[in-house]
Amino acid sequence: MVNFDSLPETASLPERALHVLETVFGYSSFRGHQADIVQHVAEGGDALVLMPTGGGKSLCYQIPSLLRKGVGVVVSPLIALMQDQVDALDEVGVRAAFLNSTQSFDEAMQIERRLRQGDLDLLYVAPERLMTPRCLELLQASNISMFAIDEAHCVSQWGHDFRPEYIKLSVLHERFPHVPRIALTATADQQTREEIIHRLQLEEARQFVSSFDRPNIRYQIVEKANGRKQLLDFIQAEHADDAGIVYCLSRKKVEETAEFLRENGINALPYHAGMDYALRTKNQARFLREEKIVMVATIAFGMGIDKPDVRFVCHLDLPKSIEGYYQETGRGGRDGQPADAWMAYGLQDVVQQRRMIDESEADETFKRVQGVKLDAMLSLCETLHCRRVRLLNYFGQEATPCGNCDICMTPPVSFDATVEVQKLLSTVYRVEQRFASGHVVEVLRGIDGDRVKQWRHDQLSVFGIGSDRGEAEWRAILRQVIALGLLTVDHESYSALKLTDLARPVLRGEQSIQLRKYQKPVKQKRTSQRSGSGYVESDLSADEQLLFDKLRWWRVETAREHNVPAYVIFHDATMREIAKARPQSIDDLRHVNGVGEKKLDTYGAQIITLISEFSAAA
Structure with missing residues (x-):
């Protein structure tokens, strides 16, 4: 449960949301559209959120769930990761649980009891489980604050990650018409967005589209x-x-x-x-x-x-x-x-x-x-x-x-490849569009192997017209020509190369072609600085790097004791900030991003002691 005692009774919804962000999750400000999304959903509105991976999508449904009365239900296909998601919420003091096929009957019954009693803030449910009559009846008998449909692109039959169960999730709108829904994804072109809206009946939902750029x-x-x-x-x-x-x-x-x-x-x-x-x-x-x-x-x-x-x-x-x-x-x-x-x-x-x-x-x-x-x-x-x-x-x-x-x-070198492409297309035509890439390249280069001789292709006018280029160069040209749609591969005819309609204007000299010049692959040279513990933080001094390394070792041991991933204890970004700030007291540590009240209570004293010992030994 979130403690709002330090806020006046007249605190506005944005003030309450910021309070949750600071005291539970340990961050001093929202990013991008987060504040608008949280307020919109907390007020009961539906939303479609497109935000890049790492952009903070989870806070967009976790915080509204903590602001509204009842339990927030998160529909997620990620059964294998639900335990870690619940562990991470438990570390910050949020009452979370999941229902999926990995649990025993007794474990599931215990979660169901907690749900009915209002003893949960968030419940993660797999879509297959959600669609069972038992689960739907359980939800209808409980106080549901909102539904979050994570990885919403899974609803698209045209997408790369289609999940059939997602199509049935329109039942949430039909059975719970007054419960707000938020659909979230990091990957959706315009067609997929339209399908999400249609399949999930989110026509009235407000759309929040962040930049897809990941500059790092x-x-x-x-x-x-x-x-x-x-x-x-x-x-x-x-x-x-x-x-x-x-x-x-x-x-x-x-x-x-x-x-x-x-x-x-x-x-x-x-x-x-x-x-x-x-x-x-x-x-x-x-x-x-x-x-x-x-x-x-x-x-x-x-x-x-x-x-x-x-x-x-x-x-x-x-x-x-x-x-x-x-x-x-x-x-x-x-x-x-x-x-x-x-x-x-x-x-x-x-x-x-x-x-x-x-x-x-x-x-x-x-x-x-x-x-x-x-x-x-x-x-x-x-x-x-x-x-x-x-x-x-x-x-x-x-x-x-x-x-x-x-x-x-390293800008690539482009060149006018019209003549080379004409040679390639002509060779495909002269071998009657019946042979795969390897044979075509051999004819081009004038390689009179057994197969070329067998088909008497060494007698063709195109034999050897590309002898000035190596095999790797011709394969690079061929790959680009296929990518441009001038050639296609017929898999019913032993991967034979065939001309497309787009090849005609090139063969006739009516269209020129620019291609990337072939560059021989070179062995990668070592460029990154390393230390015995791994990645060297470029923005840390040598002393700060040593403290950062000690914090990482402390985190590894602590995570092992708690049986959770290390990043659930603290992200690298938080420990980097601790290494730079060197807080001398619990109150100092409270101002570091990523340190909420629960983590402060759980780990604060250990961190301050570690910093004190490090400073004394320096």
């Missing part, structure tokens, strides 16, 4: 040569002692990549839906609760991951859409500190994603939508201009070049 994330996409080796070089050079996530498309690749990294001294764990549930859960818990672990995973891992100090997110395979890429990379740098989004991308990625769309059992409309999303993803990879500008434009937001992506930092 550096985007980098490299030519894939030996992806696994390039990944290792990147981690060793930039993030040798950091926590990170590596995404792969297949379960087999996850296992092989995790093993490869472990063999090379990286503490890597696998995660995919085909693993034994107990091992998968154990690996996730280790990633959340320990430091310096790299999780290698399929997209089955990640949504809702609250770990704030993920310093890098890598992709060894091309994501299906910009929404998926944005959500996955957004798991890095949630604490606002620098993070890297790194991807190795090659021709095979394009071919593979096209094949997956073509061979799926979905209807033609869905395939067409997925094709459009893939084209947008390819445009992001092949752009000659700022990646952040392209990324934000996809979500309908304008931006200027960021200075914090590979394009801005």
Whole structure:
């Protein structure tokens, strides 16, 4: 329960909201739209909130739940993370619980009793559980203050993370017409927004759309040569002692990549839906609760991951859409500190994603939508201009070049590739559009192998017209030509390259083509400063860094005792502020962001003692 005794009875709703923010969560001011959202929902209004990962979405429903009478119900698909979310709320003194399939009958009954008795502030419920008649009847017999529908993009059948149960959540409006609802997501283009509004009956809801920009994330996409080796070089050079996530498309690749990294001294764990549930859960818990672990995973891992100090997110395979890429990379740098989004991308990625769309059992409309999303993803990879500008434009937001992506930092060299593209298209035409990329490149380069001779393609006029360029250069050109839609891959004809209608004006000389000049991949050079404990905070002095390291070790031990992830005790940002401020008393510590009253009572004396001992030894 929140204590409002220190406030006058006439305190306004904004004053009460700020009081909760300060005393419970330990922050002195709201960010962005948070204050407006909290007031709107606390007053009983419906809302659709689009806010980037790490932007503070959870406070937008947690604080209204504490301001309104009754219990706030949070609908979340993140069963594996509910325990950590509840633990984090318990640490700040909020009475929270969850109902999902991981609980025993007795545990669930105990939570249900607390709900009926009004002994909870927040209840997390999986959508499958919520839709059962028993759960709906339980909620109707309880005093519900509001509903929060987290990860609301899961309602979209066109999206990257569709959950069928979400479509049924319109029942909340029908059964609880006077209870405010807030739908939240970090990833939604205009089509997905419209579907959320329609499916959840939020036509009258007020929309709050924050900037999708995550300026602390550096985007980098490299030519894939030996992806696994390039990944290792990147981690060793930039993030040798950091926590990170590596995404792969297949379960087999996850296992092989995790093993490869472990063999090379990286503490890597696998995660995919085909693993034994107990091992998968154990690996996730280790990633959340320990430091310096790299999780290698399929997209089955990640949504809702609250770990704030993920310093890098890598992709060894091309994501299906910009929404998926944005959500996955957004798991890095949630604490606002620098993070890297790194991807190795090659021709095979394009071919593979096209094949997956073509061979799926979905209807033609869905395939067409997925094709459009893939084209947008390819445009992001092949752009000659700022990646952040392209990324934000996809979500309908304008931006200027960021200075914090590979394009801005090392501008690519573009060239007039019209002649090269004409050579490529002509070769595809001359081999009768019946052969895959490898054969086409051999003919172009004049490689008279057995297969080329067998088909007498060494007799063609185009044989060897591209001998002035190497295989890697032609594959880079070919990849960009496919991304531009001049060629397509026919998977029903053994991945044969075929001309599209867009190729005609190029072949006729009516259209010129600018492409990115091929640059040979180079080994990553070590650029980051390191210390024995990991990431060196660039804004800390040497003395402050030592104190910060001691605080981190104290946090590790404390988290182990409480059986919670370290960041649940304090975020790095809070400990960085403590290291800089060196509070000498409990009252001094009260003014540090992230230190609410409950944490002050629980940990304040320990921290002040630690600082005193550090100062005495200095």
